[in-house]
Amino acid sequence: MGPIGSQPEPLGPPRTLMCSHGALVLTMRITTVDVVGRAIPFDGAFPMSYEDHAASDHVFVRIGTDAGRVGYGEGTALPWFTGETTAGMVEVIERWITPSVEGRPVHEAMAALAAFDESFPNAPGATTAVDLALLDLEGKRLGTPVADLLGPTVRDSVPLVFVIPALNPADAVERAAAGVESGFRRFKIKADGDVGGDVERINAVLDVLPDDGTLRVDANTGWRDVATARRAVAGLDSTERIEYLEQPTAADRPEAMRDLWTETGVRVFADESVHGPGDLERLGERGLVAGCHLKLAKTGSLRGLRHLATVARRHGLSTSPVSAFGTSLEAAANLHLAATLTGMSAGCELCMNLVAEDVAEPAFDFEPVVDVPTDPGLGVGLPDSLFE
Template structure:
């Protein structure tokens, strides 16, 4: 005789289910650089302007996110444009909503303002942080649980007129335990090749070297530079040509044995599919701001992995918030990852931070805490000294 079926009792009511966002706080801050930093586009950068988003709730719990007004590498946003988008267009779509409705909120922001990833990213990551804090779990638990204890980062060697300074930078990173190096190129083909040759000759054989032109070359120059770099065993060449020239990237991929990496040309899943279908790259870099937050980065990683692409977790220079956000994403990723520049800001580049306990690298690894959310809180006193009025 079958036992009498008893329905599973309903879970007790959870007050978190009724939590609503009450306010979107926007903070603009200038983060100075501690060292000289230059990429192919633009001059030497003295720092980065960041927009911090703090979401307030009727439960008294807050979540934080970060996005930069970088104005390079796929971003044409300024402090004014990002703050205007968030204040005037996205805040009405967020206030009154559940912080757990991230998919619907992002879809509504997409419908409101097309191609607004940088402004959306600060809100999207703040939603993830808020969810974790409300549930009492770290963000990586929301993304599938812990798959690695630490996330390896690469060292970024900026363009400098003096090769010796580039060699010193590379050696300092190597001595700290870094084994993957991204060398910025794209201003002068002859100097670029000499710089990479010098770094390759200087570092031990276990150092992996990639180059990043930040879309600073035309097609013919890219062909010539890659030809000269072939004997050096370069692991990947990142965004050699303009982001709109996917056809050129695909042709370049046929002309060089060096694997090509797509970065600036990939903002959305549609962009990634175009790169995959044209076989224009075999490596993909994401950045939380460029791609609309870590929730969307996870979607891109899934597509890239299915296509057999290598995944390179990146970021623009930023504070502990954006580095930790990507580290949580990477901690929960079950597949292989390259050691990317997701922590470029906190690896000695920024001269100030905005949280009470800044993230600290363990050699080349960033290990996220088990505290709820990202495990970070804004330091309002530090922020006051960095605040940009708007």
């Protein structure tokens, strides 16, 4: 496979137009694409139903232009979802995507990337990194935040969810108590598939939440079938403060989620069962779930994720934007998305507090509510030292 699309025209000087916000760049061509892969350790153990993970795999992109503007992007590998690795994401960008976008105006590069994604759909982490960098550039070219490129905005700040791994009950309670002390009221707990241990952990965390606190439970398919999931729910001291169950059963048997929802009265959201609009259309048309998670690491582009949210809304489904262990750069992209969502759940999961090092600049403070960036582009970048 070679570069996608026709060859770009020869480079010319960027054209600009003066406006009230300064120089508006009319044309801006890509001159350089720098990429680096990096594994960032978790800030402590992160057990879940798949396996224990010690680090998160990332690819970072810096795209330069003839106008002097620079765009930044980040992609995260979720090998249990997509099979991607850090080395694989770097190779895809360097070998296939870079030749397709270099020398092109930003809008043409976006079209070339979309064509690549359509012909090679199994590299969402790699395409996400380049997609975010191009959107960052487009926002900077127009002098507007990325949220305005996605659609009308409905909020300028976003409530966050405090995520707790599948730790032993005492450690899980310690994490939850720290979140409560910091002002969080929306929590998520991982389950690891051991129903007895999961129930003990969930009940212990529920005990330390304030009266207005809620908890979403993520089994990552670990409860497998309705009977097992029903047994887990039956063991809970109360379900009143359970916001929803996230993918409690096997991804290839979505009817089980509807059955569990019907039998227990606890809402169920899909994650592993959704990789694109077609999956969500089928779930929505059949009324199998109450909502779904939105992850760049599975979808491959922020605009594609926005389209997925539109499909969800058409079927009356709620959505939860999730940054899959990304830094503040990926978190910023999710904040811009969340700013446009009319059917968002109680909170957005931005997990930059779970990684030991947040390399983005500026890094967000992990707080119960975070403002959507208002600077042009994503509003968050990367240090040059990362690419040296």
